[in-house]
Amino acid sequence: MKEYAVYWGCMIPHRLPSIEIAARYVLEKLGVRVREVENYTCCPDPIIGRFIDRxxxxxxxxxxxxxAEELGPELLVLCNGCFETLIEAVEALHDENTRTEINQILEKVGRKYQGAIQVRHVVEVLHDDVGLNRIKEVVQKPSRVKLAVHYGCHLFREPNGGDIWRKPKQFEELLRVIGGNPVLCDHNRLCCGFPTSHVDPEYSLRMNLLPKMRCYKQLKIEAVVTVCPACTIQMETGQRMLRKFGLETSVPIVHLMELMALAFGMRPQELSLKVHRSPVEDFARRVFG
Amino acid sequence: MEAERVLKAAGAIQVVKKRDRKVEAAIRPDRIRTVASKLCSHGARFIIIAAADSGLDIDLIYHFDLDGLVVAVKTRVPKESPEIDSIKDIVPGAEWAEREASDLCGVRFRGGTNEPLVLPKEGALETPPLTRAFRVLPAEVAPVAESIASVGATAPLTSLMERRRQEAGLEAKAPMVYATEKGTKELTELIKQASFTERGGFDPERKKLRGVYK
Structure with a gap:
């Protein structure tokens, strides 16, 4: 099995370390060797990064x-936002003039980007490099629950004009192979509203989260699965605020890594699920005991 | 060259000869009276002050003529406190130019007249007509941008989450740039080298963006 540099980003370690714990467990169980990128910064956030200054x-x-380049040729990321920012940076830095300009700045702090790294989302690494058969072998507790899939907008980003549905479909296949039952919801592709929440929280709730959560309620979804910590945070904190729009929901929002760790046999109490603001801990105890 | 020597002697930061008959100098705003006095004592004639909004600051370019050579002395005042010493007692003709810059760009000249010249005295505008909104980033996103520029993360790690991480067997701090003093210094230097301090208005000492908060 290949070795990857792993980049945790800032939302996972700072807001949802349960995803980090779960990912470490899942990767180890699957024999994926990782070397951690250290001394890093935020990717930076794909929305704020555009506001800041290119x-x-x-x-x-x-x-x-x-x-990451110092650790190996492939960089594994577990956040849709980090994925988009970093693949766009790789693309921009292919241009020799841009790379030279940015390297002139990096040289001032003794760094240099060579342009030889490939950024990989955890979904594609698990699907393509590890393989569904290997994952199936490790599953101990198939969840067999009705799940909604929230892909997250940035999962659709594909370098070099590739198929934008490649990773979202892989995400669904991964859920099925660990025993989940992803159901079709009209609003699966709708943004969670995290980016617009920065400037207009009410708009993001009304236009994004409200139709999604209504749909989940109608379908009696048992949990929503994401592959992005920002989407997780938005859906967890946002659904509490939907009361003012007349909707009471309390749907667990769980990251794919957490669901896989539980399916692989990790006990819920080992995952530090109390960092969640939706009933993920209750869901995990009920389904995975 | 005479003009360059005079400007350097008066404390100019940089002097550049733009073309045959023009020299540009950059000075700190507190040097304006010294520079104006030195130039005038060498026979320079005051031409005009051009004021322009550069986003975060107001640029003031004092033009003089020294023996047929145009000497453009450029300085910059922050929009938070757009003030500079008046030179009207050194060059009486500068008064009108100062009043025009005051009217149109809101610059306050200490010791100057600061009376409206081109705008009516009554019904003054809320903001000077040739200035743009100060803000370079929407206030709503400023805290995240400030956090990225100062600690390298979208939000600092809270003490509660540090405890949660430790309870879960993880390192208290993520292996991010802020975890070491060396890393923090590197980030600060990088932000400076990328000119975010100048173009984005990030103040590394206050860890705040200029112009966002009142």
Whole structure:
């Protein structure tokens, strides 16, 4: 099995470390060797990064990529936002002039980006490199629950004009192979509203989260599965605020890594699920005991 | 060259000869009276002050003529406190130019007249007509941008989450740039080198963006 540099980003370790714990367990169970990128910064956030200043954002991304390059040729990320930021940075830095300009800044702090790293989302690494058969072998407790799939907008980003549905479909296949039952919801592709929540929280709730959560309630969804910590945070904190729109919901929002760890036999109490703001801990105890 | 020597002697930060008959100098705003005095004592004639909004600051370019050579002395005042010493007692003709810059760009000239010149005295505008909104980033996203620029993360790690991480057997701090003093210094230097301090208005000492908060 290949070795990857792993980049945790900032939302996972700072807001949802249960995803980090779960991912470490899942990767180890599957024999995926990782070396952690250290001393890194935020990717930076794909929305805020655009507001900040292109050169500054690209410099921070290039520094992260340079740190990862020292560890190996492939960088594994567990957040849709980090994935988009870093693949866009790789693409921008293919241009020799841009790379030279950014490297001139990096050189001032003793760093250099060579341009030789490939950024991989955890979904594609698990699906393509580990394989569904290997994953199936490790499953001890298939969940067999009705799940909604929330892909997250940035999962549709595909470098070099590839099929934008490749990773979302892989995500669904991964859920099925661990025993989940993903159901079709009209609003699966709708954004969770996290980016717009920065500037207009009410709009993001009304236009994004409200139709999604209504749909989940009608379908009697037992949990929503994401592959992005930002989507998880938005859906957990947001659904509490939907009362003012007349909707009471309390749906567990769980990251794919957490669901896989539970399916692989990790006990719920080992996952530190109390960091969640939706009833993920109750869901995990009920389904995985 | 005479003009370059005079400007350097008066404390100019940089002097550049733009073309045959033009020299540009950059000075700190607190040097304006010294520079104006030195130039005038060498026979320079005051031409005009051009004021322009550069986003975070107001640029002031004082133009002089020294023996047929245009000497453009550029300085910059922050929009938070757009103030500079008046030179009207050194060059009486500068008064009108100062009043125009005051009217149109809101610059306050200490010791100057600061009376409206081109705008009516009554019904003054809320903001000077040739200035743009200060903000370079929407206030709503500023805290995240400030956190990225100062600790390298979208939000600092809370003490509660540090405890949660430790309870779960993880390192208290994520292996991010802020975890070490060396890393933090590197981030600060990088933000400076990428010119986010100048273009984005990030103040590394206050860890805040300029112009976002009142």
């Amino acid at each position: 050169k500054t954002a690209l410099t921070l991304s290039a520094r992260n990529l340079a740190l």
